[in-house]
Amino acid sequence: MSTSDDPPPEAVDEAVDERERRDEDPGWLARFRTEIVDGQTLLLTFLALVTALAIGAVLIILSEEATRETLTYFFARPGDFFAAAWETVGGAYGALFRGALGGPRAWSETLVSATPLILTGLAFALPFRALIINIGGEGQFLGGALLGGLVGFGVTGLPMVIHLPLTLLAGFLGGAIVGWVAGILKARTGAHEVITTIMLNNIMILLTDYLLLTALFQRPDRPDPISKAVAGSATLPLLFGAGFRVHWGFVLAVLVAIATWWMLERSTLGFEIKAVGHNPRAARFAGMNPDRIYWLVLAIAGGLAALGGIVQLSGVQGRITPGFAAGLGFDGITVALLGRSSPLGVIAAALLFGGLRAGGLAMQADTQISLDLVTVLQALIVIFIAAPALIRSLWHVKTRKESGLEATASGGWSA
């Protein structure tokens, strides 16, 4: 069986596995099982989560005044310390769990947090299959919010059936342009997309700061940088009425993820993307045009991240403010890595991280433990996923298949 024991960066092996699997074609359910629910992949993900939570617990214990005090007389009365530690950590993680899954409102919040993550996750996962590393999610997210927002609050008097799709389309376009710039630079001049996308992120952040103070964007009655509000006809409606914040953007994100899956696994373009990721030279000899794939994939990816931006604007925030992206573009990278760069994996990973975020907010409100803990957990989980050997040696998990080495995806600036 050719399961992927090792998560990405293994797109190369995956592409091979992909073809082998397609030959026998065991049906989508079986493929889903081997790809996502595969025993060891799931086990390693679970262990990564547990390890990250354990390290998070240590951080909580060390940073909380109450537990730190009991540490000072630890050798006299160790029981005090363990009781205090148990109480603090249990209280924090309990609040986190309740905030993520305890009741319908918590579920709604989890879905709200997961929605932009699905889209920015796809923005990294899709180009990664062509071995293109898109660090530009943050800037593309902003591009979507800016151009989509311009249509969302600049155009009025349209019925919702026209205005809302137009706003989403404009948002997609805004990020697609930002992604395309990096793609065309790579195709035409060989400029490494990691450098150009990082630079474009910062350019877009500064551009947002500038635009928010122009008459085009700024809320008329305010001197500070805040945009006008998206019109009602361009606002994504709520899914379950006023009691819950979850909006149709979540459904849209899931549909987009399924469409991305279809494109990757069933369409010619998807085949070309994976072929270029597998070996650009071979793809060129086979009559494909890697340069076209570079700019096309980065433009689509930019559009996906941008959808995250406009969905967040139209479904949740309503207005653009400085720091609007709030790291959601970067979080998309961690989501995609946890989801092994498969669109369906991205949905699952976004739900997990969305739950952590929603729970983290509840934890912060209940126990005054900072939400930033969630960012640490997220990074730790992905570090453990990216280096499965670390988790294996930590938990003594044996490799089922002897894999030579963890191959790299990018291989340097000059790749």
Next chain:
Amino acid sequence: MSADLDARPAESTRDDGLDPTSPLVTRRRAFGIFLVALAAVTLLFLLGEGGEATFVLRDITGGDPYFQMPDLVVSVGTVVLVVAILAAFAGGIQLARGFGRRTYLVLGLVLALFVFAFLTWATAGSSLNLLAILRLTIRQAVPLVFGALAGVLCERSGVMNIAIEAQFLTAAFTGALVGSVSSNAWVGLLAGAAGGAFIGWLLAVMAIKYRTDQIIVGVVLIVFATGLTSFLASQLLTPNPDLNTPAIVSPIGIPVLSRIPVLGPLFFNHTIFVYGAFAAVLLVHWALFKTKWGLRVRSVGEHPRAADTVGINVYRIRYQAVVLGGAVAGLGGAFFTLDSAAQFSEEMTAGLGFIALAAMIVGRWRPFGALGAALIFGFAGSLSGGLAIVQVPIPSEFLLMAPYLVTIVVVAGLVGRPRPPAADGVPYVKE
């Protein structure tokens, strides 16, 4: 990136007797047209209000100069005309026969003159403290220099370092914390270096031992450091303000030199960080290009297999370079809390780690190149503040974008494509 002719700028401009359709001639023409266009743009500055511009060069840092430099008062029209004529002249020569090896030097000089003409135009009718802007340029360049040098050290050994931002943040935090607890800036400085080295060590373990994709490790380390320092700041520092009041370093005037007008306040009346940044450039240059260790680092970064064959321990050299690089970046991170701000605040490095990365690339993986790029980027930063004072209708955001735009132009190969170390980012597997 292919090893085309563009990769070697020194040779690419020796274009005498070349086929007129060759890309080298096209580049020569492009630069010539650029210079002429620059001259035309300069002439647009005549459209302003004109008059005189006053540049203040007095020492306002409280030094005791041998004499005070008088203000520099120039006529806007004259400066603009002279610069435009010089630029057009240079463009003409470039178009006619080219400057050969000196193309970039001429280009740099003309651009500097252009910036001066622009400043004159912007200041017309009022006064600008040029000395303060230049001094701030040097201070703003300090973390960039340290960060870029860290990148040079890591990447010369073949490990990509995207995580300069993570090293900055961690070091700024540890520097503030230890500097507060010990009430000693020097101890804080060491702690900052240790914090940066810690992130460097994490990068090394993930990249060298576990052979994880280095770009991804870099990004994840940035997320990790951002989360960790923000978490600890709100959990530890906010409730205990005395943990966030580090002892800061004070300026040390160099005897005699610091009293020279203009040059004194510019170069010789700074904190240890500024002197350290210049010293670090020399040291890293010396270590990389004049020592046996440096030769090994570079060979490991260019061709690890060959280095291994002659008995160099590739892994050990890479660990050393990456951890040392982390410590150097840590010094840059400590600058934020032990020199400029005197306290840690969440995400205080504000993307400067990425500008340091850009400075490394624009500086072509060389210590002196990194210094030059850091100074140019620092100037853009300090100018954006200076222009706000003279109320120029150019939003500061666009000046702050300059480093990023310059970097994109450079990596796109428009101004001499940089060539990274051959094995940069490629994990080495010993056979």
